[in-house]
Amino acid sequence: MATMEDHVARWFDVQSVPLSHTFPPENRPGKLPFPTCSAIPIINLSNPERLDTIQKIIEAGRNFGFFQVINHGVSESVSTEALNVLKELFNMQDEEISRDAHKNGWAHMGSTSYAIDGIHLWRDNIKHLCHPLEKCVQHWPQMPTRYREVMATYVQEMRRLSFRILEIISEGLGLEKGYFEEISQVQFLSGSNYPACPDPSVTLGVLKHFDHSLITILFQGNVEGLQVLHDDKWIGVGVVPNAFVVNIGTQLEIMSNGKLRSAEHRAVTNSEEDRLSIATFINPSPNCIIEPAKVLINESNPPLYDSFLYNDxxxxxxAFGPLTELVQTKD
Structure with missing residues (x-):
């Protein structure tokens, strides 16, 4: 029977989960099937009632730390092409991917190169900086040849969408117009491939974690796998056609003085299909002071968090693994 050791370069035709990818019982995702939650809000950004949209986003950020947006103005073809070119990249040989990453300065973490406490995640992953776009794009993958063009279009759309959402959040919190846009200077992208797994109950695509961003925008394609910890239970975030999943990062929780919350989340695998996803992270500038917004602080609402420099x-x-050194040197 084929094992991972027989397929170091690629994941294809793996028929059993090796010990190197088997998590101990206390860290395993649990019994199948994984539940999907219908309560996580799906918010129509084209709703003419702006106050209603603001209220729904603030409530979602407070209660779940997650929501999905539809009618967001991003063409479905832009997202689909981004997933397609990502799939082409992951279909390349590991040696080709690693050679490109080393040459151009982006991060690749394959199935046998990245481990947590000695256990490997069930995924292939790439990361690269995205802002300022005109400088960063020169350090993106050169193969597939259309990667830079396709992903640049996607990144520009995500940046516009993120500022639109942050402006709604700013208004909902009572902050001045453009409050978050002025400090949001760094963005990076994480593309992941979670191959079909012989036994999803013993593997994880991504360990539970918080995003240390302002917000993160995820396109999860057509296959579920994202789970959120809510009321001490793991719930799945369903796939909504042409929707983006938005989650509140820890930095926004701090700046909102706890009015919004960041939720733990993870990625699980499945036995039927490969899953591709693209996450884009909107982060504060490295030289930004992270602290509760002063307008939200008064005698009855004291600051819940200390101030700190984001670069520190x-x-x-x-916070960003292999990208930490690059992120801290960008402004």
């Missing part, structure tokens, strides 16, 4: 946080926590 990046360095001390290694």
């Amino acid at each position: 946080f990046i360095v001390s926590s290694k």
Whole structure:
């Protein structure tokens, strides 16, 4: 029977989960099937009643830390092409991918190159910086040849969408117009491939974690796999056609003085289909002071968090893994 060791370069035709990818019982995702939650809000950004949209986003950020947006103005073809070119990249040989990553300065973490406490995640992953776009794109994958063009279009759309959502959040919190846009200077992209797994109950695509962003925007294609911890239970985020999943990052939780919350989440695998996803992260500038917005602070609402320099946080926590050094040097 084929095992992972027989397929170091690619995941195809793997028929059993090796010990190197088997998590201990206390960290396993649990019994199948994984539940999907219908309560996570799906918000129509084209709703003519702006106050209603603002209220729904603020409530979703407070209660779940997650929501989905539809009618967001991003063409479905843009997202589909981004997933397609990502699939082409992951279909390349590991040696080709690693050679490109080393040459151009982006991060690749394959099935046997990235481990947590000795256990490997069930995914292939790439990461690269996206802002300022005209400089960063020169360090993106050169193969497939259309990657840079396709993903640049996608990144520009995500940046516009993120500022639109942040402006709604700013208004909902009572902050001045453009409050978040002025400090949001760094963006990076994480593309992941979660191959079909012989036994999803013992593997994880991504460990539970918080995003240390302002917001993160995820396109999860047609296959479920994202789970959110809500009321001490893991719930699945369903796939909605041409929707984007938005989650509140820890930095926005701090700046909102706890009015919005960041939720733990993870990625699980399935036995039927490969899953591709693209996450884009909107982060504060490294030289930004992270603290509760002053307008939200008064005698009855004291600050719940201490102030700190975002760059110090990046360095001390290694928040972005292989990208930490690059992120801290960008402004």
